[in-house]
Structure formats: C-alpha cells, structure tokens
Amino acid sequence: EEVRKLVSNPYVPEEQVPAAFDTYAFFCYGHEEILPQLFIRMVEQTLGKDRFEMEKLCRFTLTMRKNYRPIQYHNWQHGFHVAHCVWRMIESCGMEFTWMEKIGLLIGGLAHDVDHRGYNNDFFKKLNLPMANLYTTSVMEQHHYKQTVSILQAEGHDILSSMSSEEYRDILNFIRTVIINTDLALYFPNNKFLSGLIEKDEFDIKLKPHRDGLISLIMTASDLCAITKPWETQKKTAKLIYEEFYMQGDEEKKHGIQPLPMMDRLNEKDIAKQQVGFINFVCKPMYTTLVKLLPKTEPLLSGCLVCKDNWEKEAAEVAAAGTS
Ligand SMILES: O=c1ccn(-c2cccc(C(F)(F)F)c2)nc1-c1ccnn1-c1ccccc1
Numbered sequence: 001e002e003v004r005k006l007v008s009n010p011y012v013p014e015e016q017v018p019a020a021f022d023t024y025a026f027f028c029y030g031h032e033e034i035l036p037q038l039f040i041r042m043v044e045q046t047l048g049k050d051r052f053e054m055e056k057l058c059r060f061t062l063t064m065r066k067n068y069r070p071i072q073y074h075n076w077q078h079g080f081h082v083a084h085c086v087w088r089m090i091e092s093c094g095m096e097f098t099w100m101e102k103i104g105l106l107i108g109g110l111a112h113d114v115d116h117r118g119y120n121n122d123f124f125k126k127l128n129l130p131m132a133n134l135y136t137t138s139v140m141e142q143h144h145y146k147q148t149v150s151i152l153q154a155e156g157h158d159i160l161s162s163m164s165s166e167e168y169r170d171i172l173n174f175i176r177t178v179i180i181n182t183d184l185a186l187y188f189p190n191n192k193f194l195s196g197l198i199e200k201d202e203f204d205i206k207l208k209p210h211r212d213g214l215i216s217l218i219m220t221a222s223d224l225c226a227i228t229k230p231w232e233t234q235k236k237t238a239k240l241i242y243e244e245f246y247m248q249g250d251e252e253k254k255h256g257i258q259p260l261p262m263m264d265r266l267n268e269k270d271i272a273k274q275q276v277g278f279i280n281f282v283c284k285p286m287y288t289t290l291v292k293l294l295p296k297t298e299p300l301l302s303g304c305l306v307c308k309d310n311w312e313k314e315a316a317e318v319a320a321a322g323t324s
Helices: 002-008 032-047 054-067 076-092 099-111 121-126 130-134 139-152 165-180 184-199 208-223 231-254 265-293 295-323
Strands: none
Touching (some): 002 054, 032 054, 032 076, 032 099, 054 076, 054 139, 076 099, 099 139, 099 165, 099 208, 121 130, 121 139, 121 231, 139 165, 165 208, 184 208, 208 265, 231 265, 231 295, 265 295
8 A cells, every 4th residue: 555655656746855855964854754755766866767666666665664663763764864874975975886885875774773672782782682692793783684684585575686696695795784884883993994094094995995994984974974963953863862772771770780871861961961972982083084085075074063062062051050
C-alpha cells in the first residue's frame, strides 16, 4: 500500500524541495513525510536515473524507515540525516568517488543505525546481553550491518540485483566497512593515522589504506553532523540525544551499574559543559582533519564551532546562575 503510493509518486516537485536541502545545514523538521522521496532524489541525482528498479528502491527505502525504532535520537530521521550529509560530500567535496563508493556510502549512511535500541555498545557488554555474545567488537554496528543485508536480500528489495556476483560481494563488503566505521571507538585510531600522514605530508588518496581512512572519516563526520547544524536545531537535537543517554543511564542504575556522567540524569545541569567537552575532544579535531583533506567540507567545521561558542555561553550562564 505505502509502496504503491510511493512508486506512483516517487518525486518531490522542485518547488517543494526544502530550501537548504543542497547545503550541509539541511534539517528535516517539517519535511518528515517526504524523506523517502528525498532519499530517492539523492540516489538518482548522484547515481543517475533508472539505475535502479524504482519499485524496489521505494520498497527498500520504506522498509529501512520501518526498521528504525521510534526512539528519541537513533531513529529514521538520524539515518536520513547521515545519508544526506554523505550525499552533500559526494556532490560537493571535490573528491572523485567510484560508482560503488557512491551507492555504498548512500545505502550505508541511510542504514548505518537501523534497528538501534537507544543503547551503546558498552551497555550490551556491561549487562552481558546476548547481543554482546554475538559480536566482540563494534557490537551494534555489526547488528546494523546484518539487518541491512537481510533487508537487501528480502523479497522485492534487491536493489543491487543488476550487479554481477563479484560486484555484489564487493559492494556488501564496502557497505560493511562503511557501517562498522560509524563505531566512534574506531574514529580515534583512524584520526591519529590520518593526522599523522597529514603532518608528514604523506597522505596519498591513491593509496588504499589512506583512501579507506578518509572514507571512514567521512562516515564519522556524517554520523556526528547533528553537532554542525544551526544552533536552534542543534539545541533541540542535543535534548533528544541526552534523553536517550538518560534512558540508558536509568537502565544501568537498575542493574546496579554506575552510568557515565553524561548518561546520568542527575548531571542534567552539566549538559552545556559536556557538549563543550565533546566538541573539543571529538568533533573539532575530527572536522579539522576532514577539512585538511577535503577543504570544501569547511561548513561542517564552522557549524560545529558556532555550536561550541553557544554551548560555552550556556555553560557560563549556568555557572553564573549557580553562584548567584
Ligand atoms: O551531542 C553529543 C554529546 C555527546 N556525544 C557522545 C557520544 C558518544 C561518546 C561520547 C564521549 F563523550 F564519550 F566521547 C560523547 N555525542 C553527541 C552527538 C552529537 C552528534 N551525534 N552524537 C552522538 C554520537 C554517538 C552517540 C550518541 C550521540
């Protein structure tokens, strides 16, 4: 039913395309119902029209939306925003991507958190849940990949069916790499590797390990893009992120486990300070490395620094209120 409706009308009329859609600042508030058409638009703009059977592409997109859970942050809209950020980079960062990289990044971006439950990898390990026994590292990311493969292989969802078996195997491997590399734990060694190369002026996009590192950084940058959005948007999103964190913290306390400070709702007054710390410790170094390699991604770094300034102002107000 939903599929038939989307197949009969997969395009958004030009005048209905959101104003900032072609910029990194785009956010989906108010456009929630056209996100499937917007994803199809991105796929066709980047990969060409008629590269996929429209009915299968529509079914795949709607099934992806259905397999994200209705939780505060790691929901379908987050998956869409990551695909959108990856799409902006493919379209405007000046780097030449192969066809396989383009489709792998768009599918991987959309699918990277599918079936997320709102808890992070440590949660599954600390509570010794079955998921943690399935995988040792990147627990949730391996689950997101497995979910993606089963959706791609479901009846009428095989959008990659026109490929040879070698191409299909290669693209699934690439999608796996893309999804696994959204595990923030893997960002730290990757950024060390890339910034080391940059320092010695040895980064060479033609060397596979260097290209793989940059593609992983593109995934981290897209996954965290909420931190680069206009301030009013980032403020709303941060609230959703912390609501999800506090759900995990509450669950950990029920099991007698002391949550991370940022997941303990008793620290709610410290959110601004924690945001400044996260931006200084993770986001600013990450987007700085990205801009050194892809200068045209500068709007992400400047967006993140604007948010840092605003969080610092909020932290100062909270501190001042605390003393008065
Ligand atoms: O606004 C945030 C505040 C804190 N964290 C965070 C997350 C993990 C670890 C750490 C650690 F502090 F351990 F580095 C901090 N992430 C975000 C954020 C901004 C955009 N996406 N996400 C995100 C990313 C991943 C998960 C949830 C939210």
